[in-house]
Amino acid sequence: MADHQAVEKQTLPPNPEKATLDGRNKYLGFWFFLGGETVLFGSLFGTYLGLRGGVVDGPGPADLFHLDLVFIMTMILLTSSLTSVFAVINMKRGNYKGLLMWMWATVALGIAFLGFEIYEFYEYYHAGLGFTTSAFASSFYTLVGTHGAHVAFGVAWITVLLIRYRNTGLTLTNAPKFNTAVLYWHFIDVVWVFIFTVVYLLGIGG
Amino acid sequence: MSYAKAQSKNVVWDWLTTVDHKKVGILYLAGGAFFFALGGIEAVLMRIQLMFPDLAIVQAQTFNELLTLHGTTMIFLAAMPLLFGFMNFIIPLQIGARDVAFPFLNALGFWLFFFGGLLLYVSLFTGGAPDAGWTAYVPLSSNSPGQGLDYYVLGLQVSGLGTLIGGINFLVTIINMRAPGMSMMRMPLFTWSSFVASMLILFAFPALTIGLLLLMLERLFGATYFAVDFGGNVIIWQHLFWIFGHPEVYILILPAFGIFSEVIPTFAKKRLFGYSAMVFATLIIGFLGFMVWAHHMFTVGMGPVANAIFAVATMAIAVPTGIKIFNWLLTLWGGRIQFTTANLFALGFLPSFVMGGVTGVMLATSAANYQFHDTYFVVAHFHYVIIGGVVLGIFAAAFYWWPKMFGYRLSETLGKWFFWLFLIGFHMTFFVQHFLGLMGMPRRVASFLPGQGLDAMNFISTLGAFLMSIAFIIFLIAIFASTKNRDNVQDPWDGRTLEWTVPTPVPEYNFAQTPLVRDLDPYWYEKHEGDGKIKAAEPLGEIHMPNATILPVTISAGLIVASFGFIYHILPLIIGGFIITFGAMFVRSVKEDHGYHIPVEDIKRDKEEGK
Numbered sequence: 147m148a149d150h151q152a153v154e155k156q157t158l159p160p161n162p163e164k165a166t167l168d169g170r171n172k173y174l175g176f177w178f179f180l181g182g183e184t185v186l187f188g189s190l191f192g193t194y195l196g197l198r199g200g201v202v203d204g205p206g207p208a209d210l211f212h213l214d215l216v217f218i219m220t221m222i223l224l225t226s227s228l229t230s231v232f233a234v235i236n237m238k239r240g241n242y243k244g245l246l247m248w249m250w251a252t253v254a255l256g257i258a259f260l261g262f263e264i265y266e267f268y269e270y271y272h273a274g275l276g277f278t279t280s281a282f283a284s285s286f287y288t289l290v291g292t293h294g295a296h297v298a299f300g301v302a303w304i305t306v307l308l309i310r311y312r313n314t315g316l317t318l319t320n321a322p323k324f325n326t327a328v329l330y331w332h333f334i335d336v337v338w339v340f341i342f343t344v345v346y347l348l349g350i351g352g
Numbered sequence: 353m354s355y356a357k358a359q360s361k362n363v364v365w366d367w368l369t370t371v372d373h374k375k376v377g378i379l380y381l382a383g384g385a386f387f388f389a390l391g392g393i394e395a396v397l398m399r400i401q402l403m404f405p406d407l408a409i410v411q412a413q414t415f416n417e418l419l420t421l422h423g424t425t426m427i428f429l430a431a432m433p434l435l436f437g438f439m440n441f442i443i444p445l446q447i448g449a450r451d452v453a454f455p456f457l458n459a460l461g462f463w464l465f466f467f468g469g470l471l472l473y474v475s476l477f478t479g480g481a482p483d484a485g486w487t488a489y490v491p492l493s494s495n496s497p498g499q500g501l502d503y504y505v506l507g508l509q510v511s512g513l514g515t516l517i518g519g520i521n522f523l524v525t526i527i528n529m530r531a532p533g534m535s536m537m538r539m540p541l542f543t544w545s546s547f548v549a550s551m552l553i554l555f556a557f558p559a560l561t562i563g564l565l566l567l568m569l570e571r572l573f574g575a576t577y578f579a580v581d582f583g584g585n586v587i588i589w590q591h592l593f594w595i596f597g598h599p600e601v602y603i604l605i606l607p608a609f610g611i612f613s614e615v616i617p618t619f620a621k622k623r624l625f626g627y628s629a630m631v632f633a634t635l636i637i638g639f640l641g642f643m644v645w646a647h648h649m650f651t652v653g654m655g656p657v658a659n660a661i662f663a664v665a666t667m668a669i670a671v672p673t674g675i676k677i678f679n680w681l682l683t684l685w686g687g688r689i690q691f692t693t694a695n696l697f698a699l700g701f702l703p704s705f706v707m708g709g710v711t712g713v714m715l716a717t718s719a720a721n722y723q724f725h726d727t728y729f730v731v732a733h734f735h736y737v738i739i740g741g742v743v744l745g746i747f748a749a750a751f752y753w754w755p756k757m758f759g760y761r762l763s764e765t766l767g768k769w770f771f772w773l774f775l776i777g778f779h780m781t782f783f784v785q786h787f788l789g790l791m792g793m794p795r796r797v798a799s800f801l802p803g804q805g806l807d808a809m810n811f812i813s814t815l816g817a818f819l820m821s822i823a824f825i826i827f828l829i830a831i832f833a834s835t836k837n838r839d840n841v842q843d844p845w846d847g848r849t850l851e852w853t854v855p856t857p858v859p860e861y862n863f864a865q866t867p868l869v870r871d872l873d874p875y876w877y878e879k880h881e882g883d884g885k886i887k888a889a890e891p892l893g894e895i896h897m898p899n900a901t902i903l904p905v906t907i908s909a910g911l912i913v914a915s916f917g918f919i920y921h922i923l924p925l926i927i928g929g930f931i932i933t934f935g936a937m938f939v940r941s942v943k944e945d946h947g948y949h950i951p952v953e954d955i956k957r958d959k960e961e962g963k
Contacts, residue, residue, distance in 0.1 A: 167528065171453040175524040178554055182516060186558035189595070193566065193577060193588055200576075200583020277575060281583035284575035288566065303941075310942050319944055 158240065158316060163325035166318050176326045180333050187337050190289040191344055198349070200281035205274050207282070207349030216346045219262045220338065223297075226255035227335040230328045237324060242316045245324065249308055252331060256301040263294045286345065293341055296334045303327055369900035371455035372860055376462050377440030378757065383466045384433030390473070391425035392824065394418045399781070399817040402810050405802035415798035416483040417500065421472075423486030424504065427600065428511055429469040431742050435607045436465075436518055438749045439546045441757055443522060445851035445858065446540045448531025448867040453524035455898045456940070461518035463908035468511025471912055475503035485796060487597070490578040490589040494570045499919050505568045506915035510908070512557050512564070519553030522546055531850075532889040533869030537631065540849045540873075541624060544631050545610030548638040549603045555642065556599035563592035572918055587652060594645035602641035604738065606634060608745025609676060612698045615748050616680050618845050619695035620687030623873060626679040633672035633679075640669045650721040659718040666716035673709060677702065692845070693767030697748035700775045701740060708736030711786065726796075729789025735782045747774070747827070755841040759857050763837065766830035773823035780816025784809040848873040853886045855958075861895045864955050892955060898947045906936040 159165040164173055198207060229251040236244030267287070275283050304327050311320045370376060398418050401410045410418065444452055452458050475481045482504035484493035493501050526539070526547045539547075567589070569575040576582035578589055617624045624630060646654060646662040680702060689695070711733040715724055724730060747770075755761045788809050793800060800806050843852040853875055854862055865888035871877035878886055914929025916922070 171524050171528050174528060175454060175520050178520045178523050182520070182554045182558045184558075185555050186562055189559045189562035189592055193562070193592070196585055196588050197577060197583065200585070202581075202583045277573065278582075279576075281576045281579065281585070284569070284577050284582075284584075288569065288575070288577075306938060306941055319946075323941075 158318070161238065162316060162318055162321035163237070164322070166322070169318065169322035169325075172322045172326055173329075176329055180329070183333060187289075187292070187340070190285075190292055191340065194285040194289045194345065197281040197285040198345075201283075202280040204276075204279035204283055205270075207286075207345075210270050210273055210275060211346050211349050213346065213350060215262065215266060216342060219259055219266075220342050222255050222259045222262070223335050223338050226252045226259070227332055229255065230331050234325065234328050237316060237321060240316065245316070246308060246312070249304055249324065249327075253301055253304050253308070256297055256304075256331075260294060260297055260301065263290070263297075267291075290341060290345065293334060293337055296337070300327070300331055300334060304331070366900070368905055369902045371459045371898050371900055371904075373440050373444050373452045373455065373458060374757075374858055374860075374862075376458050377437045377442075379437075379462050379466075380433045380440055381437035381757075383462070383469070384430050384437055387425050387429035387469055388431075388434065391422050391430050392821065394422040394425065396817055396821055398422065399814040401798065402800070403814040404811065405800050405807055407799060410798070412798040413480075413483065416485075416796070417481040419796055420482045420485050420488075420500075420504070421476075424472065424482070424508070425469075426738075427486060427604070428508060428515075429465070429472070431604050431738065431746070432515060433465055434746045435546075435549075435604065435742070436461075436515075438542075438611070438746075438753060439522060439607060440518075442753060442851055443525065443543050443546055444529065445756075445854060445862060446543045446849050447526060447529060447534050448850050448863060448869060449525065449529035450862050450866070450895065451529070451898070452521055453528055454521045456901065456904065457517050458521050459901075460904035460907055461514040461516075461521065463904045464514025464517065464911070465511045466514075467908040467912045468507045468509070468514065470507075471510060471915055472503055472507030475500050475507075478503075487593055488567065488589075489593075490567065490570070490586045491580075493589075494567060494578050502568070502571060502919040505564050505571065506918060509561065509564045509568070510911050510915065512560055513911075514908075515553055516557045516561075519550040519557070522550040523554065526550075531863075531867050531869055533874075537628065538869055538872045538874070540610075541613035541627070541630055541634075542607065542610035545606040545613070545634050548634050549606040552599040552603045552606070552638055552641060556596045556603065559592050560596035560600075563589060563596065566592070568918070572921070587649075590649050590652065591645070594648045595642075598645040598648065599641045601734075601737070602637060604742045605745075606638065608701075608742045609634065611745045611749045611752070612680060612701055614849070615694050615698045615752050616683050617873075618752075618848055619690045619692055619698075620684050621690075621846075622683055622687040623848075623876075624679070625682040625685075626675075627872060629675055630679055633675040636672040637669060640665060640672070644669065647716055647718070647721075650718045651725045663716050663718040667713055670709060670713055677706060677709075692751070693762070693764055693771055694748045694751035694845075696768065696771045697744045697751065700771065701744040701748070704736060704740030704744065704775070704778070708733060708740050711736065724789065726794055727789035728785040728793045728795055731795045732782045732785035732789060735778075735785075739778050739782070744775075747771075750827075752845065753851075755844045756851055756856055756858065759838060759841055760835050761837040761841060761844055763830050763834040766826055766833065770823050770826045770830060773819055773826065777816045777819025777821075777823055780819060781813050782816070784812050784816075788813070843875075846879075848876040850874055850886065859955075859958050861897060861950055861955070864895075864959055865892055866890050892952055894952050895950045895955065896947055897950060899945050901940075901945070903936045903940050907933050907940075910934075910936065 164170050229248045233245045233248035233252065236248060277284060277287050307320070307323055307327060314320065367375065367379065397410060398415065401407055401415060440452070440458065444450070478499060480498040480500045482488070482496070482500040484496050484501060488501065488504060526543060530539070566575070566577050570578055576584050578584045578586050580586065613624055613630060644662055644666045646658060647666045650659050650662070711729070715721055715730065715733055751762050751767055788806060791805060793806055800810065841856045850867055850869070853867065867874070868887040868889040870882075870887070874886065878884055910929045910932030912929070913932060914926050917925030917929055
């Protein structure tokens with residue numbers, strides 16, 4: 147197995163993630179999947195925008211949101227996208243160690259983000275915003291929670307990849323896998339940018 | 353796994369683990385036909401109840417459950433899977449591909465659909481099926497007692513996931529897997545329309561996913577999106593549902609349009625008139641399909657401006673549809689028309705569907721819509737487009753592609769009996785319903801009173817439903833009585849497209865050598881301009897195939913276990929189900945499966961046996 151890998155490494159084409167038909171299919175299929183995810187989050191955003199005024203007796207957006215916390219979360223997630231870009235750059239250079247290292251950094255930042263999000267939800271809950279308190283509460287937790295679930299899934303996915311391929315070197319099989327995982331990661335980062343704007347900035351300023 | 357080992361497997365295990373697009377296609381057809389029969393029985397029960405005024409054969413609650421199951425079944429579990437069956441089997445053959453882009457996901461899509469459908473039907477045995485109509489409007493659905501609506505939400509969620517996966521698979525297959533020379537504008541119209549329908553699936557189903565998610569959280573976890581006293585809003589459900597629901601009807605009709613565009617030229621012995629206009633009309637219908645969802649909500653109170661915009665957008669769809677109708681007519685014009693059963697269904701479709709289109713434009717007139725809304729006029733309209741369009745398309749496809757799929761030709765005699773009885777029964781059932789609706793009979797009522805002028809037409813309508821049932825039974829008989837017609841099955845209709853160039857039964861690798869496509873209607877081109885044989889684009893070589901796997905069944909089964917956990921609030925089941933599902937996904941991700949190769953000798957041997 148080991149010498150087989152060594153041969154592959156030398157003959158690896160410049161864009162290993164798109165060198166095979168399987169890799170190209172994965173890449174295109176994943177873009178389509180993200181198109182569907184866009185509608186998914188679009189529906190959640192629409193629901194939230196329709197219901198964010200429905201606070202009844204519970205706390206509203208302006209009572210709860212603190213921009214400092216959300217700013218830190220945004221910075222963490224944006225940085226995690228950056229580290230995943232470094233990972234792909236290393237992949238294209240054939241530096242497998244660098245790929246692994248930067249992907250681990252992405253995972254760590256993702257976990258940090260999730261920690262902040264759990265802390266945030268915990269705070270809101272103790273400020274009187276239960277999941278069933280009001281339509282605003284339900285739609286807020288659903289939108290931000292779905293995003294959080296996506297982050298958690300991404301963390302689990304990338305971790306599985308990193309452990310599975312910890313010492314195989316870069317191959318034509320795992321390059322598309324890392325590539326699609328990074329694509330996914332960018333997507334949930336972009337969704338967060340919209341959450342930051344539509345939920346938090348609009349919640350405090352609008 | 354070696355090739356020989358792959359060949360010698362237990363039959364049941366083989367079908368459970370197959371990732372062959374042709375077998376998955378047949379599974380879709382079988383599953384869809386099963387649910388089609390169930391939905392048909394539900395329809396006949398409803399028509400029996402409405403045969404005479406004041407009948408009490410089924411109670412009002414049962415009637416509500418029947419109409420909900422009928423609509424849900426026919427849309428999600430019958431029409432779409434039946435079309436998916438043909439798409440699965442035919443698209444790779446039409447574009448000269450050995451396989452779909454994601455064989456594993458393809459199988460997963462089928463099992464998700466099938467298990468989701470079964471989950472919905474479990475509700476019949478657990479104290480009440482869903483009873484809020486296939487549209488499940490809140491707050492009727494969010495407050496519906498019992499578990500029926502929970503089964504609806506989770507069953508559709510699981511099967512919808514399967515549809516979404518299937519849609520992505522078709523999109524990538526059509527873009528990436530085409531044979532050399534098969535440019536986009538040389539693709540057969542069935543492939544084109546399936547491509548656009550897959551686009552619609554991709555962008556419409558997530559809205560349903562969210563709608564169902566919200567309804568599930570509302571019903572099972574006390575969320576308050578639709579609870580007005582908590583600041584909720586019931587109209588959000590209607591928007592989410594129809595943002596999905598309107599494209600959904602185009603998801604159904606576009607592949608049917610594609611089928612007619614295959615059948616009509618083949619039996620008119622003429623190329624399709626206005627191929628590129630057909631392609632662009634399909635694309636425009638697909639695009640406009642997303643712009644018109646609120647025409648289902650004219651009476652909700654959106655105001656005259658919104659109503660007017662959606663009314664105009666809706667009427668605009670009549671333009672590309674009209675282009676298609678005229679192109680089919682002009683394809684027939686001057687052709688040497690063969691009245692085979694498949695073509696009869698196509699010819700019967702044209703006037704039937706136009707009638708449904710005309711009532712569609714009437715319904716789109718938002719001012720008049722206040723009069724039509726929720727009456728039998730609407731029921732008549734959508735059955736004219738769905739039966740007159742989609743179902744006739746499915747039957748045309750069945751008679752057209754049956755020889756290629758199953759290795760025998762369906763009896764033309766029985767087929768013609770089937771066609772005429774079905775067509776007459778269909779018009780008998782639904783034509784009178786226009787007038788019932790205009791006279792004010794509301795839809796979804798379990799009974800009606802005598803002496804209001806509704807008796808005779810309801811009676812006629814029920815007789816028509818009986819006639820359709822008899823016709824369908826004749827079709828079932830034809831399936832079993834025609835098995836001896838095993839001659840002339842490779843290219844029985846003088847086919848135009850690549851699926852008729854492969855031997856019957858189709859080898860698992862489809863094409864021994866990837867074909868070279870030199871024109872639109874490549875097989876006709878080679879028959880008339882070449883030597884009647886498709887040129888090969890590559891030398892004979894060993895062929896790479898994916899391994900069969902049980903993981904799609906495992907992933908789907910895990911979701912069903914978790915669904916039961918959600919419905920009955922049993923946490924261990926939820927966790928256990930997700931462990932099964934994500935565990936199977938984990939295995940799939942971690943265990944590299946590189947498939948196997950079919951050696952050249954085996955392909956050569958197949959070729960000699962086939963010819």
